[in-house]
Amino acid sequence: MNNCIYKGHVARKRFGQHFLHESTIIDAIVRAIHPEQGQAIVEIGAGMGVLTEPVLKRIDSMTVIELDRDLVTRLSSHPFFKSRLNIIQQNAMMVNFAALSAARGQPLRIFGNLPYNISTPLMFNLFRYIHVIHDMHFMLQKEVVNRLVSGPNSKNYGRLSVMTQYYCHIIPVLEVPRTAFRPVPKVESALVRLVPYSKLPFPVNDFSKLAALTRLAFNQRRKTLRNSLSNLFSAQQMAEQNIDATLRAENLSVEHYCRLANLLAERPVSQD
Template structure:
């Protein structure tokens, strides 16, 4: 009987399969799954990390969009009691429904073409997640971990750090994958806060403030936020209206959003 043809990585799904055993062991050590935990793996591919996680006897759910890979994964792991596969799009997956009463640990080699929207999707379910370990394009990890004053600091940095502590763990070279990507990769850990360090009164308003600020990041805060808050309002918060958005801290963005929200409430009351 002829063996099935090997799976070809599909560009439309951003597939690059990890095959370096040393890197795989390093990732699983960083995650350190325990037998009484439930993990969700996004984009398991051909199961390189999946197998090592299952060996820890934790409960592992995986979500995979590629039907051909779903079949490969079922053939490899369907006999394992602690394995459950979901065929579908991770961007539309209901994390909360899967988590139930217990928090999930999320892991994944995220496709570079959807990594940012997928991270925002997961952040929206932060209360259901205990931690996240991702393989990402190194540039995205740098953006996640960036602080004020950095050229990579922006909307993703602020909203990820609003919800999570961020740790860049280690780099992964292109040679660890097949096919080799044209970019460097890195492993990052995101740990959602039990209590937010700088809680916003209205998270959607905070998101709007940050989005407006960075839509034209080369302009001053006075100009990017002129539709929301005046120069006098910024000065009242101890901020220089002439600084650029990349030099404003998360704490200050929350303060701006809260001030905008208070002003809007006062206008409605009047």
């Protein structure tokens, strides 16, 4: 595939770069984000600044995270952006969002057109900072958004569904056609809003147990729970949690996974 040159910039495939250019879509995204003066706004993957500029027309300053140094140079030399952007040239996976929030003295409002190749690990990473996040608006592969919102008994329901629904209320906002980007991606996209719960519906005592449990179950999603979780629970123990051991990973609700995670957390730590 040939490199795509857009506005003088060669889109880097390794960074998963696809730049929004459709003005009606850009306007709709900014309206959905609804940035307001004084808020701690953070954009992940500012790119050409097509979302940055209309957001900055509503507020005085914001933080942008951009890994591509050529794009950082563009952003830092842009006459409208000068002195109004706090630019962090870094992989978003390495950014300390808690420190960003502390510097602003308030929770963060995060948005971005996320590269498809890092969207899922990046969201898992952001869950580590959920206590300092007010909300998130992300452009994602439509298939990923479908997985985020899916409930039990669906092919799309998986570990990402459980982990995201544990932390956030999820609202699909806007479907975006492939033609709204340059270069044109092979997949459709969608904008989604993630709003962290002020009070978790099904709190777990040790989140690492939920993470491990869902990984184990969904890595063997074709097996019954009796088989996939046999090293952790007996069929009797599952039955005590109102869980049928003949079901599969995709049949359990978020609440059921949280119950099992808490059961796991209650066990004494082995001294071996």
